[in-house]
Amino acid sequence: MKKWLLNWRLFSLFSVMALLLAGCGKPFLSTLQPAGEVADMQYSLMLLSTAIMVLVIVVVTIIFVYVVIRFRQRKGEEKKIPKQVEGSHTLEIIWTVIPIILLLILAVPTVSATFKLSDVKPMNKEKRDKHTVVVNVRANLYWWEFEYPDYGIITSQELVVPTNERVYFNLKASDVKHSFWIPAVGGKMDTNTDNKNQFWLEFDQKAADKAGGIFYGKCAELCGPSHALMDFKVKPLPRKEFDQWVEKMKNAKPVVTDSVAKEGEAIFNKSCIGCHAVTPVDKRPEQARTAPNLANFGDRTRIAGILEHNEENLKKWLKDPNSVKPGNKMAGTYGNLTDDQINALTKYLMSLKVE
Amino acid sequence: MSTVARKKSVIWDYLTTVDHKKIAILYLIAGGFFFLVGGLEALFIRIQLAKPNNDFLVGGLYNQVLTMHGTTMIFLAAMPLIFAMMNAVVPIQIGARDVAFPFLNALGFWLFFFGGVFLNCSWFLGGAPDAGWTSYASLSLESPGHGIDFYVLGLQISGFGTLMGGINFLVTIINMRAPGMTYMRMPMFTWASFVTSALILFAFPPLTVGLVFMMMDRLFGGNFFHPAQGGNTIIWEHLFWIFGHPEVYILVLPAFGIFSEIFATFSKKRLFGYSSMVFATVLIGFLGFMVWAHHMFTTGMGPIANAIFAVATMAIAVPTGIKIFNWLFTMWGGNIRFTTPMLYAVAFIPSFVMGGVTGVMNAAAAADYQYHDSYFVVAHFHYVIVGGVVFALLAGVHYWWPKMFGKMLNEALGKTTFWLFLIGFHLTFFIQHFLGLMGMPRRVFTYLPGQGFETGNLISTVGAFFMAAATIILLVNVIITTAKGKKAEADAWGVGRTLEWAVASPPPEYNFAQTPLVRGLDALWIEKMEGKKGLTPAEPLGDIHMPNSSILPFVISLGLFIAAFGFMYHNQHSWGLFVGIGGLLITLGSMFLRSVIDDHGFHIHKEEIMEAEKGVKA
Numbered sequence: 001m002k003k004w005l006l007n008w009r010l011f012s013l014f015s016v017m018a019l020l021l022a023g024c025g026k027p028f029l030s031t032l033q034p035a036g037e038v039a040d041m042q043y044s045l046m047l048l049s050t051a052i053m054v055l056v057i058v059v060v061t062i063i064f065v066y067v068v069i070r071f072r073q074r075k076g077e078e079k080k081i082p083k084q085v086e087g088s089h090t091l092e093i094i095w096t097v098i099p100i101i102l103l104l105i106l107a108v109p110t111v112s113a114t115f116k117l118s119d120v121k122p123m124n125k126e127k128r129d130k131h132t133v134v135v136n137v138r139a140n141l142y143w144w145e146f147e148y149p150d151y152g153i154i155t156s157q158e159l160v161v162p163t164n165e166r167v168y169f170n171l172k173a174s175d176v177k178h179s180f181w182i183p184a185v186g187g188k189m190d191t192n193t194d195n196k197n198q199f200w201l202e203f204d205q206k207a208a209d210k211a212g213g214i215f216y217g218k219c220a221e222l223c224g225p226s227h228a229l230m231d232f233k234v235k236p237l238p239r240k241e242f243d244q245w246v247e248k249m250k251n252a253k254p255v256v257t258d259s260v261a262k263e264g265e266a267i268f269n270k271s272c273i274g275c276h277a278v279t280p281v282d283k284r285p286e287q288a289r290t291a292p293n294l295a296n297f298g299d300r301t302r303i304a305g306i307l308e309h310n311e312e313n314l315k316k317w318l319k320d321p322n323s324v325k326p327g328n329k330m331a332g333t334y335g336n337l338t339d340d341q342i343n344a345l346t347k348y349l350m351s352l353k354v355e
Numbered sequence: 356m357s358t359v360a361r362k363k364s365v366i367w368d369y370l371t372t373v374d375h376k377k378i379a380i381l382y383l384i385a386g387g388f389f390f391l392v393g394g395l396e397a398l399f400i401r402i403q404l405a406k407p408n409n410d411f412l413v414g415g416l417y418n419q420v421l422t423m424h425g426t427t428m429i430f431l432a433a434m435p436l437i438f439a440m441m442n443a444v445v446p447i448q449i450g451a452r453d454v455a456f457p458f459l460n461a462l463g464f465w466l467f468f469f470g471g472v473f474l475n476c477s478w479f480l481g482g483a484p485d486a487g488w489t490s491y492a493s494l495s496l497e498s499p500g501h502g503i504d505f506y507v508l509g510l511q512i513s514g515f516g517t518l519m520g521g522i523n524f525l526v527t528i529i530n531m532r533a534p535g536m537t538y539m540r541m542p543m544f545t546w547a548s549f550v551t552s553a554l555i556l557f558a559f560p561p562l563t564v565g566l567v568f569m570m571m572d573r574l575f576g577g578n579f580f581h582p583a584q585g586g587n588t589i590i591w592e593h594l595f596w597i598f599g600h601p602e603v604y605i606l607v608l609p610a611f612g613i614f615s616e617i618f619a620t621f622s623k624k625r626l627f628g629y630s631s632m633v634f635a636t637v638l639i640g641f642l643g644f645m646v647w648a649h650h651m652f653t654t655g656m657g658p659i660a661n662a663i664f665a666v667a668t669m670a671i672a673v674p675t676g677i678k679i680f681n682w683l684f685t686m687w688g689g690n691i692r693f694t695t696p697m698l699y700a701v702a703f704i705p706s707f708v709m710g711g712v713t714g715v716m717n718a719a720a721a722a723d724y725q726y727h728d729s730y731f732v733v734a735h736f737h738y739v740i741v742g743g744v745v746f747a748l749l750a751g752v753h754y755w756w757p758k759m760f761g762k763m764l765n766e767a768l769g770k771t772t773f774w775l776f777l778i779g780f781h782l783t784f785f786i787q788h789f790l791g792l793m794g795m796p797r798r799v800f801t802y803l804p805g806q807g808f809e810t811g812n813l814i815s816t817v818g819a820f821f822m823a824a825a826t827i828i829l830l831v832n833v834i835i836t837t838a839k840g841k842k843a844e845a846d847a848w849g850v851g852r853t854l855e856w857a858v859a860s861p862p863p864e865y866n867f868a869q870t871p872l873v874r875g876l877d878a879l880w881i882e883k884m885e886g887k888k889g890l891t892p893a894e895p896l897g898d899i900h901m902p903n904s905s906i907l908p909f910v911i912s913l914g915l916f917i918a919a920f921g922f923m924y925h926n927q928h929s930w931g932l933f934v935g936i937g938g939l940l941i942t943l944g945s946m947f948l949r950s951v952i953d954d955h956g957f958h959i960h961k962e963e964i965m966e967a968e969k970g971v972k973a
């Protein structure tokens with residue numbers, strides 16, 4: 001009977017909390033609206049720990065309020081000397097043992113989840129399963145590169161992944177430490193300059209639909225002046241569409257028909273190609289890949305990770321990148337462009353599409 | 356001799372003093388000043404974040420302000436203010452006439468002071484450090500200009516000071532206790548200071564090692580943190596946090612100590628479960644060294660390390676919980692008087708419990724992958740450090756102000772400060788938990804609209820202004836009190852329990868005319884309950900031996916300050932090396948003088964003491 005009551009209480013506490021928390025934030029960004037297996041696991045740990053902690057807070061608050069009201073000095077009691085109590089072994093044992101039990105309740109699922117989240121065996125198999133999707137994430141001041149080693153393609157700023165299956169990641173940084181975080185889909189992992197980190201995420205199709213087909217990603221480690229602007233986007237696709245996307249990427253080449261865009265291409269090939277590639281298949285070593293791959297630039301939702309994707313903003317970026325992202329590594333590397341040149345480049349860049 | 360010393364100017368007196376009470380005042384002024392600086396930086400941060408896409412403080416400059424806010428608050432405000440309290444109180448609480456090494460005490464202060472000034476010179480000399488107070492190696496090695504050099508050199512200098520302070524208090528508490536003051540009769544604040552000093556002794560050397568590595572890399576062509584040359588940046592993270600986590604306890608244990616004194620005093624009750632409080636303090640100090648890697652759960656240490664550090668971190672909640680309940684039960688059955696210090700103590704309980712429970716949440720490694728480096732963590736550690744340490748410092752300043760300065764702070768203003776600060780604190784930081792959970796990373800100088808961060812950030816900024824207003828009222832209170840405050844009695848609050856309330860406010864230079872005999876915990880309370888006016892003396896009245904004041908601690912520190920400038924610029928300017936070596940020579944020369952000049956101190960004669968004590972008793 002008692003146990004049933006306790007269960008029921010815990011359950012209602014949980015559901016009230018879940019309701020309250022779910023009201024928080026945006027479905028494409030909030031950790032409180034988990035959009036995949038990892039975020040789910042972490043969310044249940046959050047709920048469990050919050051429940052335990054709320055319990056603790058409630059107990060402390062009750063005693064606290066009682067004590068502060070009941071034992072305050074009243075008029076005429078100024079001279080009263082209360083009994084000097086040394087302590088109580090029973091009480092002390094109680095408030096040592098109960099917290100230990102509460103912590104154990106939390107520790108067990110914590111340890112188990114920690115191990116589950118680090119299970120990256122499938123990506124490290126001698127012969128990787130054909131279906132296992134692996135992405136090499138390379139974080140750079142202030143942009144992201146996503147390489148699909150098994151398909152030989154590279155994209156930047158917008159990660160494309162299949163839904164409803166585990167996707168595995170190799171993570172590293174090429175300049176300073178960053179941290180790879182897609183809050184709605186799962187916790188972060190640092191991209192170090194020293195070593196390669198590995199983890200996995202799963203992107204839930206239903207949640208992706210609810211989020212409008214895009215999740216927001218963030219850099220979570222202070223990395224310089226534009227750390228706050230080192231955003232990226234995630235496009236989760238059903239497996240079939242993902243496979244189609246990969247195929248298109250494998251064969252993508254710039255197709256330029258418009259004459260202004262042709263002009264832009266010429267300028268690009270002179271001033272920009274040293275850093276930026278325009279085909280997803282980029283065989284240069286990573287040290288040479290010093291800028292975002294622009295092969296599918298026209299399909300993106302943002303410019304430089306943050307500006308809305310339109311011609312006006314692209315011109316703004318090309319004119320003065322520093323006004324958009326202070327300290328970025330493109331500013332000042334390609335000389336001054338005339339307005340005509342910028343217009344031509346804009347036409348050309350906007351035509352770079354694979355979809 | 357003593358009469359000669361008194362004729363000198365106040366400024367010279369403070370530059371040369373070795374008296375722990377005056378050093379306490381120096382720490383209070385310097386720490387208070389840096390607290391205002393750090394607070395101003397915090398306000399700038401909140402102004403910038405008040406609305407999306409704001410351009411008040413952008414990019415690199417924001418990072419400088421953010422870095423200096425953290426660094427200043429921890430190293431230049433909280434630490435010295437803790438030392439102010441320790442210096443003002445601990446020697447008297449144990450019935451001693453001064454600390455074990457008065458000269459070293461002064462040296463510790465001046466090193467901290469010059470280190471802090473050096474760090475802040477960066478604002479005027481090309482820009483402050485900008486890699487966060489944690490200064491992770493890859494970013495700090497990339498950082499252009501001299502900002503990080505200021506950080507590395509400034510913290511080394513002030514770190515020496517802190518280490519000396521820690522050693523000094525360890526020795527003082529071990530060796531200088533009055534007869535009868537056994538370890539288990541020491542007041543809780545003294546116990547906390549003792550454990551904190553031990554933590555300083557073990558925690559600061561790893562930081563120094565890290566700083567030296569970084570100095571080598573940045574200024575002398577070293578390769579400790581360059582992966583391409585066989586270095587490793589993760590080592591910095593470990594060294595920093597092996598220091599950084601205990602640092603939290605270095606700050607918070609004395610805070611616990613302050614509150615323990617205040618709860619007992621204003622509940623008019625003995626501290627509940629004194630021995631378990633001592634045990635919990637020691638245990639927290641010990642466990643504090645076992646958990647540093649919980650700051651690095653996302654670094655990629657693997658599941659085994661993460662799991663071990665997760666469980667170890669959770670374990671700290673147990674002794675902390677013991678303390679919370681002991682405080683509650685100290686009040687239970689008591690006769691609680693809500694003075695300003697007691698208000699802080701009472702408000703501390705729920706505030707700190709909030710910080711504690713989110714700490715346990717962070718400890719759950721797998722879930723921490725979400726919290727880490729988000730505003731959730733910002734909220735968590737401000738609940739611990741403001742709700743714990745800053746509340747304690749404010750409480751301690753109000754509580755011991757009459758002892759330090761001989762005048763009572765105004766209670767009405769004190770309570771106004773308290774309420775404004777309390778409201779502002781919760782307004783600022785509570786909402787930040789949710790900002791973090793909603794996906795807002797920390798250390799961002801701006802955020803785009805449409806991500807759900809607007810309201811939360813605005814509320815947070817409003818809260819910060821409440822805290823600013825509280826601080827201004829506190830300053831007004833200090834000024835008014837200094838000008839025309841009520842004179843304080845020896846037992847200023849009328850309910851003192853420990854030895855500091857037995858001596859005059861402010862205490863005479865020698866603290867105790869006769870070293871007291873301690874007959875139990877709460878030594879003064881025992882005497883009062885037996886109807887006695889003063890303490891039982893442990894020795895006959897006699898001449899008291901006092902140390903001479905000296906300018907050398909100031910000069911030694913000044914030398915390092917100069918040397919730091921020299922070495923920082925030695926790569927660009929040929930004078931750098933000379934200035935650097937010159938500065939070191941000043942330091943070493945003064946140390947040499949200190950070693951060869953015999954300094955026997957002086958005596959305050961019995962008659963003088965009797966004369967002075969008459970004034971007090973009357």
Ligand SMILES: [Cu+2]
Pocket residue numbers: 139142177178179219220221222223227230
């Ligand atoms: Cu970054």
